[in-house]
Amino acid sequence: MSEAKRLHPVSILFHVITTTRQIFFALLPIILLVINDFKWLHLILGLIIVIVFLFGFSILKWLRFTYQIEHDQLRIEQGVFVRQKRTISKHRIQSIDLTQNVIHRIFGLTKVQIETAGSNLNVDASLSAVTFAEGKWLHGQLKYHNNNTPVDTEDNQVDQQVEKQYPTRQISWPMLILAGSTSGSFGILLALIGFASSEAESLIPDSFYEETTSWIFSQAVPTIILLSIILLIGIYIVGILSTLIKYGNFTITRYEEELYITRGLLEKKQMTIPLKRIQVVGIKQSIIREPLGLATVFVEIAGGEVDEREGTETLLFPILFKKEIKTFLAEIIPEYNALPDKFQSIPKRALPYYFVRAAWLPIIASIIVALFWFKWIWVPLLILAISIIFGFLRFRTNGYNLTDKQLTLRLRHFSKDIIMLRRRRMQAFETQQHVLHRKQRLATTNSSILNNFAGRHYKLNEIESDGADAIGEWYSYQTKG
Amino acid sequence: MKQTPQKQIANDAIKAWQISASIQLSIGILIGIIILILGNVFSFSYWYGIGFFGLDIILGTITIFIIPKLRWRRWRYEIFDQEIYIQYGILIVTRTLVPMARVQHVDTKQGPILKKYDLASLTISTAATVHEIPALLEHEAYGLRDQISELARVEQDDV
Incomplete structure (x- = not known):
């Protein structure tokens, strides 16, 4: 169908950069050692050798990497020492992502990531740099359905006019700022900075470190407080900015058979979800966003990139007001617009189990702390109080709704999630009862689905056992024939 | 989901489990002996070793004489045309439904202990979960494996 092609030469640069990043920490101790001994010549010679090797290897790798499309298959040949040929059938492709970082955008290139099901990243294909037009062409060739391709290469504006007919949603800047300020990245950043400053002691020269700390301690208390407030606000703003950069211009468009997402300010990302x-389609309300009536909409797909922070879920929209969700679903994925208003709640007699489950670990911790470090007893007691509150919140939140078409679970771990499950998408269904459950007519259900980590299990604790039986009947293929 | 599955697993499962529990017990006893010897060499109290033996005896009685029978009595399975239904668990009873259309592959496994009693275990994998029926009669397990893989060969439109 097409002849074997090489990547754009810029991919050599990408390979050098990623490898440098990987080996940097391995080399760091050696470099520090050499610097301490003032052997500058050795250092420069060593670095030159490493760089030459790196470039040489990267060029070889680039020479050896070819890809071609042949009879509905993508074929990739690669490897310098070990030659590897891989063929991916287009029917197995879960999603095709085009990503452009800053370097890509300078050269008019794009990265193409082709994801297949399962957690094994090695089975997926990644073309680190091809021209944008080539990326679009590949995307069109490899899609599940070849018609209805979104052809928006830069040179045909006419097609974009036609595309406007498809339902599409773009995030507004005020909403994005709202998303950033409620994202909870604040805590993560704070932890990161705390970690970095504890590590800084070993990296920054001692004299400088001591000067700084003694200067800080010599200041008056108000100055210190002011400094920390400024620091905290700074961290908060960085958190908002990182959301802006990541989700800026977030646009989702619904085509006949797929969802098409573009996002990102610096790194542009285009994602196609058949x-x-x-x-699974879900709605998530984090503990910060819930009181404000804000929510995000996500899907679980099998395969796809695993984002450290968001987990396995792929966002369909970074932030929405809860009342907008129904219209959003109806517009973008009408297949999943049946969002129920009422849920079967957990029976009162199950409340003790929720308390015990939330509290047993903090109670043990409290006992241990009380025995050995009594003056710190307030720490585990505080955690215990918070856990009990969460236990109660879970009891209040958890519930399900069963219709002919769909099982909807409302679950809370910390955030409140609504999960819309389809019978065809559930890989297995399980009920669990222990001795007391059987006497009290309670049962725990566990619904399994497939995602990029090879499985996710939604566990709903202690519902009425009749309800669990009803879900079982609904799921059972046998009784329906 | 109200009825329990009908079929029980092989009677000899109890013996097989008892043997593997005995093997574990003998490892426990070995560790107890090592502790006694170390107690002699490094001169700490023999009570550590004796305590360990006591623990062995309690755990051994439970795992050899109590658990296998209870486990066997609870274990049920049933293979329908369109799904697999299994039940297991001593304290917590778990019932699982696996649709045939979701089954990815079926394995049979046989270790030396199961081999002795002409038993084999059957492992059913979906894309997201793995389910095992332990200790079926050998020919039964092989029959079920072929039967399930035949039944599961319906068109899997996705994943």
């Missing part, structure tokens, strides 16, 4: 690959 509707057939969606395993």
Whole structure:
């Protein structure tokens, strides 16, 4: 169908950069050692050798990497020492992502990531740099359905006019700032900075470190407080900015058979999610966003990039007001617009189990702390109080709604999640009862679906056992024939 | 989901489990002996070793004489045309439904202990979960494996 092609030469640069990043920490101790001994010549010679090797290897790798499309298959040949040929059938492709970072955008290139199901990243294909037009072409060739391709290469504006007919949503800047300020990245950043400053002691020269700390301690208390407030606000703003950069210009468009997402200010990302690959549609309200009536909409797909912070879920929209969700679903994925208003709640007699489950670990911790470090007893007691509150919140939140078409679970771990499950998408269904449950007519259900980590299990604790039986009947293929 | 599955696993499962529990017990006893010897060499109290033996005896009685029978009595399975239904668990009873259309592959496994009693275990994998029926009669397990893989060969439109 097409002849074997090489990547754009810029991919050599990318390979050098990623490898440098990987080996930097391995080399750091050696470099520090050499610097301490003032052997500058050795250092420069060593670095030159490393760089030459790195470039040489990267060029070889680039020479050896070819890809071609042949009979509905993508074929990739690669490897310098070990030659590897890989063929990916287009029917197995879960999603195709085009990503452009700053370097890509300078050269008019794009990265193409082709994801297949399962957690094994090695089975997926990644083309680190091809021209944008080539990326679009590949995308069109490899899609599940070849028609209805979104052809928006830069040179045909006419097609973009036609595309406008498809339902599409773009995030507004005020909403994005709202998303950033409620994202909870604040805590993560704070932890990161705390970690960095504890490590800084070993990296920054001692004299400088001591000067700084003694200067800080010599200041008056108000100055210190002011400094920390400024620092905290700074961290908060960085958190908002990182959301802006990541989700800026977030746009989702619904085509006949797929969802098309573009996002990112610095790194532009385009993602195609075939509707057939969606395993679950969910709505998440984090503990910060819930009181403000804000929520995000996500899907679980099998395969796809795993984002450290967001977990396995792929966002369909970074932030929405809760009352907008129904219209959003109806517009973008009408297949999943049946969001129920009422949920079967957990029976009162199950409340003790929720308390015990939330509290047993903090109670043990409290006992241990009380025995050995009594003056710190308030720490585990505080955690215990918070856990009990969460236990109660979980009891209040958890519930399910069963209709002919769909099982909807409302679950809370910390954030409140609504999960819309389809019978065809559930890989297995399980009920669990222990001795007391059987006497009290309670049961725990566990619904499994597939995602990029090879499985996710939604556990709903202690519902009425009749309800669990009803879900079982609904799920059972046998009784329905 | 109200009825329990009908079929029980092989009677000899109890013996097989008892043997593997005995092997574990003998490892426990070995550790107890090592502790006694170390107690002699490094001169700490023999009570550590004796305590360990006591623990062995309690755990051994439970795992050899109590658990296998209870476990066997609870274990049920049933293979329908369109799904697999299994039940297990002594304290916590778990019932699982696996649709045939979701089954990815079926394995049979046989270790030396199961081999002795002409038993084999059957492992059913979906894309997200793995389910095992332990200790079926050998020919039964092989029959079920072929039967399930035949039944599961319906068109899997996705994943």
